[in-house]
Amino acid sequence: MPHLDRSLIAEAPAFSGLDGAALDDILAHAQSFRIPKGEVAFRQGEPAEKFFLLLHGRLRVTRLNPQGQQMVVRFVNPDDMFGVAMAIQCDIYPGTATAAVDSLALSWPNSLWAGMIARYPALAVNAMRALGARLQDSQQRILDLSTQKVEQRIAGAVLQLAHQAGRPSEEGVKIDFPLSRQDLAEMTASTLHTVSRTLSAWEAFGLVECGRQRLTVRNEEGLQAIAKGVESE
Amino acid sequence: MPHLDRSLIAEAPAFSGLDGAALDDILAHAQSFRIPKGEVAFRQGEPAEKFFLLLHGRLRVTRLNPQGQQMVVRFVNPDDMFGVAMAIQCDIYPGTATAAVDSLALSWPNSLWAGMIARYPALAVNAMRALGARLQDSQQRILDLSTQKVEQRIAGAVLQLAHQAGRPSEEGVKIDFPLSRQDLAEMTASTLHTVSRTLSAWEAFGLVECGRQRLTVRNEEGLQAIAKGVESE
DNA sequence: AACCAAGTTTGCGCGCCGACAAACAGACGC
């Protein structure tokens, strides 16, 4: 009897198509651990020794260039795998994963990956799908960076966040983890100043409601119009 | 005895780790076809029915946004797989693949993919590695777009092209397929005007030598210095 | 050889948005 219940991971897309015995087997080798807010699961450049599944919370994955400038690569949501550097033949982590809120994750040593795929081929298929989705996402982001204006990109980022981490509240969809202007700037290749100005303008129009590290989307259609490039004049 | 010789694909990373019988089996289901310069292998939005391996030539993969603006996603080199939409659970091609020069490719119907991975697990590992490399690449490009100036990005793109499609010539590394200013602009989120100006300036400094759709790198270190952000004043 | 189309060069002006600066506002600890 495993000390972790299989229901923890049964819902994760990464493990879909696996039966109960497989889940138990996989869980038997997993280790669970907490990541307090602000702490990191791994740092860019460290040797990649483990891969992870987020059970609860939210992580921000960032990447630094040699000049020290930083960007937000993605946010990790519950049931997402992360730190899968070895799946792509990388021996060091290409980014840093920081907890945006207190989080809980499972980890497995990298050495188990090959055996797990061999034993459960569905894992490879799921992992490939996840990678593919992230690739699509990255390419879309490149296209957006190339062709859209800052305001459109910020709108797109906010909509995406509302979609993947939004929680319906009294009036509008609230993003339920601390999100600073700086974070949005690093997601959209902008600056916190521009993001701040933009959000203020949107707030004046009733499109969003924002506070310190908090953001609520009040008018999703309006933001979508901005993201699509509809001029408001 | 297959009508295609296994040596055609034996060198491709996608098929590394497979034995001769497996290669023959895979080749038996492949179809070869020519793509004349300027023609497309598939178009963005078409239902994805095949996946491909480039034998010879060079393809340019582009992507359009809803507003009709275009970017260059990547160049496909010989021995690269392309159009692997189904590997990532996509039922339409997310981009358009156009031949930059007369090219030759193999294709397989998508329906064979699942069976091929099941029979030859090394295929899944190779595919995942390739996807991972492309993901790394995309994320690096996002970081570059976010943090670098246009001139640095152009230098980076030229260096990358010289590396993956360069052929040493009399003086310098020559990119051996037709590459327009517009292409470079769509790779670097810039405009052909800016690219033209930049290349002209570089040529004056002896860093490159350029003609109509042709480009030779004469001073790789110089370009690397620009790419890294060293100011020349 | 003459023509044509596609690709390239170059000039000019303006606008977006980044850089800098300084004040402001919550959150937290004591």
Add this chain to the structure above:
DNA sequence: GCGTCTGTTTGTCGGCGCGCAAACTTGGTT
């Protein structure tokens, strides 16, 4: 309550590089 720290707002300025326009060059075609 007070002080501090982090995150946010707002103003001003300037420059990079895009948009537009027009001339030029070169390779291919008939």
